[in-house]
Amino acid sequence: MEGNMLEQLKEKVFQANLDLPKHGLVKYTWGNVSEVDRETGLFVIKPSGVDYASLKASDMIVCDLEGHVVEGELNPSSDTPTHAVLYKAYPEIGGIVHTHSTWATIWAQAGLDLPAMGTTHADTFYGSVPCARYLTQEELDQGYEAQTGQVIIDTFAARDLDPSAVPGILLHGHGPFTWGKDAKTAVMHAVVLEEVAKMNLFTRELNHFAEPLPQHILDKHYLRKHGKHAYYGQK
Amino acid sequence: MEGNMLEQLKEKVFQANLDLPKHGLVKYTWGNVSEVDRETGLFVIKPSGVDYASLKASDMIVCDLEGHVVEGELNPSSDTPTHAVLYKAYPEIGGIVHTHSTWATIWAQAGLDLPAMGTTHADTFYGSVPCARYLTQEELDQGYEAQTGQVIIDTFAARDLDPSAVPGILLHGHGPFTWGKDAKTAVMHAVVLEEVAKMNLFTRELNHFAEPLPQHILDKHYLRKHGKHAYYGQK
Amino acid sequence: MEGNMLEQLKEKVFQANLDLPKHGLVKYTWGNVSEVDRETGLFVIKPSGVDYASLKASDMIVCDLEGHVVEGELNPSSDTPTHAVLYKAYPEIGGIVHTHSTWATIWAQAGLDLPAMGTTHADTFYGSVPCARYLTQEELDQGYEAQTGQVIIDTFAARDLDPSAVPGILLHGHGPFTWGKDAKTAVMHAVVLEEVAKMNLFTRELNHFAEPLPQHILDKHYLRKHGKHAYYGQK
């Protein structure tokens, strides 16, 4: 990657990080966004615990897919090993977001999968968003953040889920991770997840017998926006 | 319609679309507003999936009542056929809004009619706002968006409801449509629907035995603002 | 009242009306504020259904205590007779506010008195805020708005409540009225009522057995701010 491309990626990741508080997904410095450059195998991520008010694009940290810092003077986000593990396992994703956004975190704390109750959900997530189990003490000892990435991968494998069709997960007792083709799309998926987490909670409060979307409606909405027969938006 | 009138209508529809995020009814590009010119039988609607930040009045799309694009270079909203079907069936309406606004969508996802629990509701909607059924696979195959319009019309007919007196509906698992004499009024109805959806949900949570408004209070409030004996507002 | 004082009162009432959307208590033109001048027996109130964006201090309407317009070219708020009846019955109050604010309206729609669950409530309202009954058809026929004022007065009398100590009420199926020594204070009471309505609803959701404040804490907080032994704020 040329220096110029690297600066552009830092700027994109910086802007995507600023989008988190703009969309009400984080307070203070909670949350982080990264984006990978697949040619060089390097990704750019926010530094750890730096105030958004003083954050600059040039503060962004460059890491390789082992999670080692390649460039940057600050510590990278403490969640960097989770990002690295996901980029390595899923070559189809380009950007990752982690937040403690209120309603997605509520589902994570409740330890429940988020079912697809409406078309707002189905437009982005092709079925339930899974909730991954707690890590064991042994996994913590092996490295909390990298093992978090491994548990995400195990959860998708055990349920035979496609990370492109379900671009996010809830971590029990923690909060959501989302991903997408780039940082900006991953942020949009975090916004959608937060909104449907809120709507689906109150849907069940309003009607305890409310059912997930019928399969044919789920298919219709997801496929209206995704895949070769999509017709939403501009070409 | 002269070019000048068309430009004015585009401007009105553009402004009404901007009002959706201003009132907190949509995130990103979710939602759409249209307004019809009854003399020419043409309506103007937002293009599909275009960022509000870059949207211009001149991007608005002109369609006829069959939903065909008459003018404009972008794809119209994917919900255009629903708008067309409603304009054709209901000559008394002039503007239509579709959103996934949080609280109205919660009632839609719960599959419940929204009862008139208070005067905020009664000032605008003369009784319950109905929730329309899911479309069948057959209806999806015939054209999802046009059939959505048909199900709205069928729901109003089956319940003998007047679309002028109840200017909105919930679509099961999806979200609300509202309408009015023009785009601006349809947006106001979307704001009212969202607010009463929130209030009525928590009214029932607070008091599971809370009843809808008595008929004489419903009549009083609706008729204070509508019809020939109205005395609210300025002449 | 000299013309100059009248202009000042219009300005105060105009500003107090603008405070309603600023505090998130009203959408569009819902809600109204008035303030009375006791020397002349005239009060100033917002015109009915005029957009806040175009509203001017000079649009405010002057009425006498029978609710007749004394000065102003627009129609006064449709709730003007309620304000007039309250000013006439309660010489100790100087300003009145009516809104459909979300959480206070939820209690009104639920038809429940708002109990004093915490000190935020006790700092302003010395005990439960009552919920007044629906009007009968006969009362509607006699004049909805004036009879609304009468039902408020009857509710306070039947429960032996002091309108200075409990400066507000909920109207079943409708929303809150608050009052105070002037328009600005009445708005503050509307803000407090809205906030405690929200807090008290969720307090009961969180703990169905939560009790109102013990009497000695209610006394302490109310009397810390009110009466001759008050010591909160500046002299």
Add this chain to the structure above:
Amino acid sequence: MEGNMLEQLKEKVFQANLDLPKHGLVKYTWGNVSEVDRETGLFVIKPSGVDYASLKASDMIVCDLEGHVVEGELNPSSDTPTHAVLYKAYPEIGGIVHTHSTWATIWAQAGLDLPAMGTTHADTFYGSVPCARYLTQEELDQGYEAQTGQVIIDTFAARDLDPSAVPGILLHGHGPFTWGKDAKTAVMHAVVLEEVAKMNLFTRELNHFAEPLPQHILDKHYLRKHGKHAYYGQK
């Protein structure tokens, strides 16, 4: 303390007070922040009931650890004796915040300890945030605000809690107090407490059987940010 240091402390406390409405923790003048200078044994606190719009850094009040005013022309916050008692008992704390923030107050009104349901909580509070009992009539007679401080101290002592590890408390029927190494940190703890109070309430609504975090996850998250093995943020 030199005059210059005193002015700097007033400025810090003034800014920290302004942060309360900025973070949505207070309305009007509800709430107060202070910070202590341990060398001189003086603390600076907001004056009582002064509008934020007209508040200036020079209005801040200087008090000694008995709660007596040492400098300033306005009355100090009515809660000043609570601050004084806490600074005297806990030499390790440098700043204190009191608010009636919505969700923390709901738990306080419910009279319930706030359990650690997620890592957002565990990052700041090492276990449940306790809810202190109501004061008795006798304690009110001895001085409400100072006795409030005493009940906080008694609650921490009775449960063998470390005020550095659990930097906050709920007061039954009232609201939260938080503290930290300085005023700014105490405000951040108030923001975290408010957010987890909201999340934990809805976690239990969503899943009545949701359990607090397992001990090994609580330990991991708290100790990732606190103590000698912390690795979050910059050095």
